[in-house]
Amino acid sequence: MLLGKDEKHSNGQITHFQAFFTAISATVGLGTISGVAIAISIGGPGAIFWMVITGLFGMSVKFAEVTLGLKYRTNEERVGGPFQYMKHGLAEIGLPKIGMVVALTYAILLIIAMICGGIPFQANQVAALFNNLFQYDKSFIVPLILSLLVWLVIMGGVKRIAKVATSLAPIMTVLYIIGCILIIFMYRDALPSALYSIVSGLFGKTAIGGGAIGSLIAGVRRSVFANEAGTATAAIAHYATQENEPVRAGCVAMIGPCIDTIIISFLTGIVILVTGFTTQNNNIEGIVLIKSIFSSISPLWGYVIFPFITLSFAFSTIIAYSYYCEVAWVYVFNSRKSIILCHILILILIYISGLSQDVKLISSLGDTLFMCLTIPNAITIYLLSKKVGNQLNSYIQKGLL
Template identity: 60%
Template sequence: MIVKISELLNSLLCIKIFNIPFIIIWVIATGIFCTVQFKFINFRLFKYGIQTLFNMKCNSDNKGIITHIQAFATVISGTVGLGTISGVAIAITIGGPSAIFWMIITGMLGMSIKFAEVVLAFTHRSDNTTGGAFYYMKDGLAKIGFPKTGKFLAFAYAIMLIIAMIFGGIPFQANQMAALSDNLFGYNVSIIISLLVLVVILGGIKRIAFVATSLAPIMIMLYIGMCVYLIYVNKSNLLNALSIIFQDIFSKSAVGGGVFSGLIAGVRRSVFANEAGTGTAAIAHSTVKEVDPIKVGCVAMIAPFIDTILISFLTGIVIIITGIHNVDNIGDITLISSIFSTALPLFSKSVFPLIMFSFAFSTIIAYCYYSEVALLYLFGNKKVLLILFQVFIVISVYVSCMSKNVEFISYLGDTLFMCLMIPNTIAIYLLRREVLNTIDSYYSSKR
């Protein structure tokens, strides 16, 4: 049944317009619109976002639960998962090396979308501590005369978010964790993974933020360091690797025979990797102890840069430069691991698995939190329902660990995350004036 529903959703999203799937045009058009409409905010205030992120001063009197760095770590933990690592390989398998280029372009455009959704979510957060796309859909659209539309979009979005997390995002991470442990240790650790997830999510956003802040920064730096080292070792092939990527963009197979396969694969994997337009980051950033929505939005823009423009690009270059893109089924995380085994044998057996486990685990707990907030929006604070939901999540993790169909899980995740973009980007478009007013107020205050 899940297969049939997934195929139906995908067929609707992929209705061809000029031989390009509708959802791909939607994603690119939304990114271009937000970038232009919001005055190229992704370039102009990127530096300001970095300065805000690393400003350790935090006014404890501000409403909220966590700091900028904790919110950012939670979001980056959700985006820099195994979808960013093995997902790049899957994109190359489906669309060729040119998929890397389109992932970067989509990531740059996605920075503007993420800014808009986070600013709106922060402005409309409930009780100054809880927010998300469903709140600005319901409250924001009601303020401009679309109360029924807002309620419908918010309800549909919350339902889709829960489904996307439980049947798309979480299963992919859990499945790849289990595959890696089975390859390294010879046995499946699905029960251990499931129990660890349960322990963390029972602690709420504070425990999730603590775990994310503890794991994400050092693991990201270690992974980037390993990629840079591998590229350095193979530096003689670097220009050739870049040439392969750009040649594939204009090759007959990528443009004609592949029906824009590189573009399609790159955009799909970029959305799954950085989640720009899906509204997930808005949930974590809404809990920040802050009063200025511009600061929160600018910090949020950094995540797509790191996970897509930096990490996905480095991963793609490593795959091309080592020649593993010519191997079948490179989407399996175990084959990605084999890239590092030649140049870094010690690290590939110890550090690399630790990094991958940390990425996947932190992503799972972030997704759990997002789905719980959606559940809270739909049904209110009902503890029995929440406990049952958490148990269901743990079961989903366990079942996903046992599955061997990684391609379908990845395909389902892509489709469900794409579905999230429809109601969210409609709301962003309708509320664009509110975002613009916030930006104009910021620039006016600096004159």
């Protein structure tokens, strides 16, 4: 499905591959990596288990979101995704006014969450890493450069964003996984005790609380901030895909939580545990901690490859978030001319957050805002669950599955 033939006669502008990696770019960001370190520091090793469980549930949720997004896609609408299935889907079951209110509320929350939560966290961690790497005295340099790079991409619209995402995400994902595997192999003697610590801390009070918080902080931060299942943002990316079969698009979207949470976040957690950096480096947090771990492979990994991976992850996430923000902005204000204001806000927040030293405050703000997105979306998916089931049954009956 992911690499299959796209339907050129559909309403979409980009391919399945591009839509998938645009969505992946938004989820496989620094929340999925540095956020894991924060989650473990708060909830203990047992939090890793709850991250994986959240990812498994997230696959089903993301399937429903994207399936509904394409089911209610229309030629008349200039923007699409969750707005359409909230507005038209709820109207279809006799709740037109509620649908309009829910869609508008979601769009406003999405703008706030991206501008004040998701984008600032990525920018902050990039700045923190490169300031630590080069020991910059002038901390404004990194956020300024990052702002300019983001501006150059987002001005090109969804096609340019998709092109950049598909160029960066696959390579960086593979490189990061290889790096994690190398570290685990180097510290393989500590692997049994690391796995035991996850099991032993699984049902402890701090583990359960940390698992829930970790899902937010580490990027659903597992289901909200990491794989974003429940926030409906993937429906925006897949809305633009060249596909007329909603269930097929939903199946492609399901792969996302598996990659970013079940694989990448889990590997990151294991890497942190086998190296013991959580206890050795209590004064280091977030992305700087992960950089220190990758430096144990070799200076090349710690000072060249990992920073390049980090920048790519963060940059692709920021441009994907910017696109989501643009779409919500157009829905709320019904005007593409005002998007320039949206761009200005994004660039200002990138710069300001890059100067901040308080990563936990920024990550907590992001967690809260992303969690707010799940409320209108969860209500809508629950009310439209029969529609999802009907779509799946129809797809099966056609012999397509």
